[in-house]
Amino acid sequence: MKSIVKETEKSEYPKLMISKTNGQIVLFEEREKGTVVYAGTSNNDLGWTSDVWIMDCFEDFYGEVTLSND
Numbered sequence: 001m002k003s004i005v006k007e008t009e010k011s012e013y014p015k016l017m018i019s020k021t022n023g024q025i026v027l028f029e030e031r032e033k034g035t036v037v038y039a040g041t042s043n044n045d046l047g048w049t050s051d052v053w054i055m056d057c058f059e060d061f062y063g064e065v066t067l068s069n070d
Contacts, residue, residue, distance in 0.1 A: 016065060017058035025061055026053065037065050 014029045016037070023040025033051040036044045 016061040016063075018061040019057055020059055021057065025065055026058065027065075028053070028058075031055060037067065 013031070014027060016025055016027055017034070018025050019040060019042065022042045023038070024036060024042040024044060025038035025040065026034040027037050028034035032053050032055060033049075034053055035049045036042075036046055039046055
């Protein structure tokens, strides 16, 4: 039997985060910079991008988001 371990440096971004208030899910490419991938009950449209998100309003999202051309 053989076992190989390769450790890599963990990058915090990109990651999905969800709004604590309206269910909006944003794909963050770096801190404060991301794109809406699920609008929830927010006024932001799918695909809306900002580089001034307020990070205290979000928490990590551990589910799945499926995008399609439907």
